[in-house]
Amino acid sequence: MENTNSFRLKNVRIVDPERGKVREGELCVKGGVFAAETDGPAIDCGGLFAAPGLVDMHVHLREPGQTEKEDIASGCAAAAAGGVTTVACMANTVPPTDTPERVKFILARAKDAPARVLPVACVTEGMAGEKLTDFAALRKAGAAAFSDDGRPVGSAALMLAALETGELIIAHSEDASLTDGRAVNAGPVAEKLGLPGRPACAEEYMVARDALLALTSGGRVHIAHISTALSVDIVRRAKAAGARISCETAPHYFTFTEDDVLCLGTDAKMFPPLRTARDREAIIAGLADGTIDAIATDHAPHTAAEKALGLEKAPGGVVGLETSLAASLTALGGRMTLPEIFKRLSYTPARLLGVDGGSLAPGARADIVLFDPEESFTVDPARFKSKGRSTPFRGMTLRGAVKATYLAGKLVYKA
Numbered sequence: 001m002e003n004t005n006s007f008r009l010k011n012v013r014i015v016d017p018e019r020g021k022v023r024e025g026e027l028c029v030k031g032g033v034f035a036a037e038t039d040g041p042a043i044d045c046g047g048l049f050a051a052p053g054l055v056d057m058h059v060h061l062r063e064p065g066q067t068e069k070e071d072i073a074s075g076c077a078a079a080a081a082g083g084v085t086t087v088a089c090m091a092n093t094v095p096p097t098d099t100p101e102r103v104k105f106i107l108a109r110a111k112d113a114p115a116r117v118l119p120v121a122c123v124t125e126g127m128a129g130e131k132l133t134d135f136a137a138l139r140k141a142g143a144a145a146f147s148d149d150g151r152p153v154g155s156a157a158l159m160l161a162a163l164e165t166g167e168l169i170i171a172h173s174e175d176a177s178l179t180d181g182r183a184v185n186a187g188p189v190a191e192k193l194g195l196p197g198r199p200a201c202a203e204e205y206m207v208a209r210d211a212l213l214a215l216t217s218g219g220r221v222h223i224a225h226i227s228t229a230l231s232v233d234i235v236r237r238a239k240a241a242g243a244r245i246s247c248e249t250a251p252h253y254f255t256f257t258e259d260d261v262l263c264l265g266t267d268a269k270m271f272p273p274l275r276t277a278r279d280r281e282a283i284i285a286g287l288a289d290g291t292i293d294a295i296a297t298d299h300a301p302h303t304a305a306e307k308a309l310g311l312e313k314a315p316g317g318v319v320g321l322e323t324s325l326a327a328s329l330t331a332l333g334g335r336m337t338l339p340e341i342f343k344r345l346s347y348t349p350a351r352l353l354g355v356d357g358g359s360l361a362p363g364a365r366a367d368i369v370l371f372d373p374e375e376s377f378t379v380d381p382a383r384f385k386s387k388g389r390s391t392p393f394r395g396m397t398l399r400g401a402v403k404a405t406y407l408a409g410k411l412v413y414k415a
Contacts, residue, residue: 005029005031005032005366005408005409005410006029006030006031006032006038006039006040006409007029007038007040007041007042007043007409008026008027008028008029008038008040008041008042008043009026009027009028009029009043009045009050009368009370010026010042010043010044010045011044011045011046011047012024012025012026012027012045012047012048012049012050012370013047013048013049013050014027014049014050014051014360015049015050015051015052015338015339015342016051016339016360017051017052017339017340017342017343017346017347017358018343018347018358018359018360018361019339020337020339020340020343021339022049022337022338022339027050027360027368028040029366029368029406029409031409032365032366032408032409032410033362033363033364033365033366033408033409034359034360034361034362034363034364034365034366035362035363036362045370048370048371048372048403049338049370049371049372049373050368050369050370051338051342051346051368051369051371052085052342052346052347052357052358052359052360052367052368052369053083053084053085053086053346053357053367053368053369053405053406053407054082054083054084054085054086054324054325054345054346054369055084055085055086055345055346055349055350055353055355055357055358056079056084056086056087056088056296056297056299056321056324056349057088057170057222057248057294057296057349057352057353058088058090058149058170058224058225058248058250058296058297058298058299059075059079059087059088059089059090059296059297059298059299059321060089060090060092060298060299060300060301060317061075061076061087061089061093061106061117062075062093062301063075063093063106063109064093064094064095064102064105065093065094065095066093066094068303068387069301069302069303069387069388070301070386070387070388071387072089072106072109072110072113072117073109073113074385074386074387075087075089075299075301075321075386076110076113076114076115076117077114077385077386078299078319078321078322078384078385078386079114079115079321080114080115080385080405080407080412080413081321081322081384081385081402081405081413082321082322082323082324082325082402083325083369083371083402083405083413084115084321084324084325084405085115085116085357085367085368085369085405085406085407085412086115086116086117086118086349086350086353086355086357086367087115087116087117087118087299087321088118088119088120088144088145088353089106089117089118089119089120090120090147090149090150091119091120091121091122091127091146091147091148091149092127092148092149092150092151095126096122096126096127097119097120097121097122097143098121098122098124098125098126098127098133098138099133099138100134100137100138100140100141101141102119103119103121103138103141103142103143104141104142106119107119107141107142114405114407114412114413115407115412116355116357116367116407118144118145118353118355119142119143119144120143120144120145120146120147120149120170121133121135121138121143121145121146121147122146122147122148123146123147123148123153123158123159123162123169124148124153124158127148127150127151129148129151129152129153129154129155129158130155130158131158132158132161132162133146135162135165135167139167144168144353144354144355145167145168145169145170145222145353146162146167146168146169146170147169147170147171147172147224148172149170149172149224150172151172151176152171152172152173152174152175152176152206153171154175154176156209156213159171159209159210159213160213160216160217162219163213163214163217163218163219163220163221164217164218164219165219166219166220167219167220168220168222168352168353168354169219169220169221169222170222170224171206171210171221171222171223171224172224172225173203173206173207173209173210173223173224173226173231174202174203174206174271174272175202175205175206178198178199178201178202178205179198179199179202179271181196182195182196182197182198182199183195183196183198183269183273183311183312183316184197184198184258184261184269184273184274184311185197185198185199185200185258185273185274185275185276186198186199186200187258187276189258189259189261189262190258192262193261193262193311195311195312198271198272198273200227200228200230200231200275200279203226203227203228203231203272204228204230204231204234207223207226207231207234207235208234210223210245211234211235211237211238211243211245212238212243214238214243214244214245215238215241215242215243215245218244219244220244220245220246221243221244221245221246222245222246222247222248222293222352223235223245223246223247223248224247224248224296224298225248225249225250225253225270225271225272225296225298226247226248226249226253226283226286226292227249227253227272227273227274227275227279227283228272228275228279228282229278229279229281229282229283231247232247232282232283232285232286232291232292233282235247235286235291235292236286236289236291239291246293246294246352247291247292247293247294248292248293248294248295248296248349249283249286249287249292249294249295249296250270250295250296250297250298250320251295251297251320251323251324251327251328251331251393252268252270252274252318252320252327252392253274253275253279253280253283254280254283254284254287254331254332255280255327255330255331255392255393256268256274256280256392257274257275257276257277257279257280258273258274258275258276259277260274260392261273261274261311264392264394265310265311266307266308266309266310266311266314266390267307267318267390267391267392267394268318268392269307269311269314269315269316269317269318270298270300270316270317270318271316271317273316284331284332284335287332287335287336287344288332288335288336288340292344293344293348293349293352294344294345294348294349294352295324295328295341295344295345296349297319297320297321297324298317298318298320299319299320299321299386299388300316300317300318300319300388301317301319301386301387301388301390302314302315302317302388302390304389304390307389307390317390318388318390318391318392319381319384319386319388319389319390319391320391321386322384322385322386323379323391323393323398324345325345325369325371325400325402326377326398326399326400326401326402327393327398328341328344328345328400329341329373329398329399329400330398330399330400333373333399338373342358343358346358347359365408366406366408366409367406367407367408368404368405368406369402369404369405369406370402370403370404370405370406371400371401371402371403372400372401372403373399373400374399374400375399375400375401376397376398376399376401377397377398377401378395378396378397378398379391379393379394379395379396379397379398380394380395381394401415402415403415
């Protein structure tokens with residue numbers, strides 16, 4: 001494979017999420033965008049599948065302030081290895097991304113990265129939940145959306161005011177008074193472990209609140225990391241009522257359940273927590289019927305020392321950039337077509353964020369993942385590009401190996 005931004009991929013099976021089709025043919029790239037024809041060299045792909053690069057709406061790159069966990073360079077290298085060409089990075093950095101200068105810092109650090117980075121700025125100053133940030137100034141500096149992810153916006157009045165700006169608000173919908181200090185889903189597993197449970201209603205209550213506020217304001221709310229059956233139903237009903245609401249889930253929520261915590265330990269500790277088998281099934285059904293708009297990773301790296309502290313004290317969060325495509329193909333392949341899966345992984349997230357991506361149309365940016373949907377591999381965190389190693393997929397056999405990733409026509413990863 002040649003590193004040029006003008007070329008022709010031949011002998012390739014093209015997954016087009018925009019048109020809902022898979023076809024055999026060629027993909028032409030000219031000057032870093034898709035074209036009807038090109039004068040660049042032909043690259044024989046040997047029957048591999050090509051699809052738009054993944055657009056991950058929910059990633060923690062940890063820079064500035066926590067670069068021992070991850071930094072923009074390592075996080076973007078992990079993204080490229082997973083076929084992810086665009087990442088929206090959350091604002092809970094140290095200090096938080098609540099000023100134009102910090103947005104510009106992230107963009108400057110990401111200038112030559114192997115993935116496009118979209119900074120998400122804070123909804124409230126310092127993520128303190130007391131005063132809105134200057135949305136206009138942050139947007140002008142390059143913020144793609146707004147979120148206090150990691151914390152809910154507890155004040156309904158502040159959340160309503162945020163939604164009234166018309167900006168995309170990514171909501172961490174959990175009531176902190178019901179979740180703080182609680183590591184695993186409330187239920188038999190928490191009882192067996194002797195730990196206080198993190199109840200599903202903490203999420204569902206806030207999803208309902210944010211859906212009603214979106215309906216009232218006409219604003220756009222995007223529910224992050226949705227994990228329960230009732231949350232999916234609330235979003236479904238809110239959409240039917242006319243609310244401008246969207247949501248995402250992560251591969252761990254449609255692969256694992258709370259029972260897996262017993263053997264996986266802190267590799268399965270994330271917020272919201274893993275739920276029940278019924279919830280997992282509802283998540284898959286919500287993806288299949290389009291209620292759940294996007295698959296994101298909530299890639300949240302921590303140090304090995306932190307994750308070794310045990311379920312009660314270890315921070316919540318697992319990595320996912322290098323496994324998201326394969327995990328999605330493995331879990332959803334029997335329930336959704338390839339174009340449907342890529343619609344959730346690339347096309348719709350790009351539309352929600354208002355950026356070029358997820359499309360193979362002429363003139364669209366040539367972000368491409370080449371993959372073999374049948375090739376299996378065993379997940380080995382020691383081989384990750386990410387600094388994070390905590391993943392519930394450790395040691396699992398997944399299907400769908402990434403072979404190459406192109407960013408605006410430039411080869412940024414080759415297996």
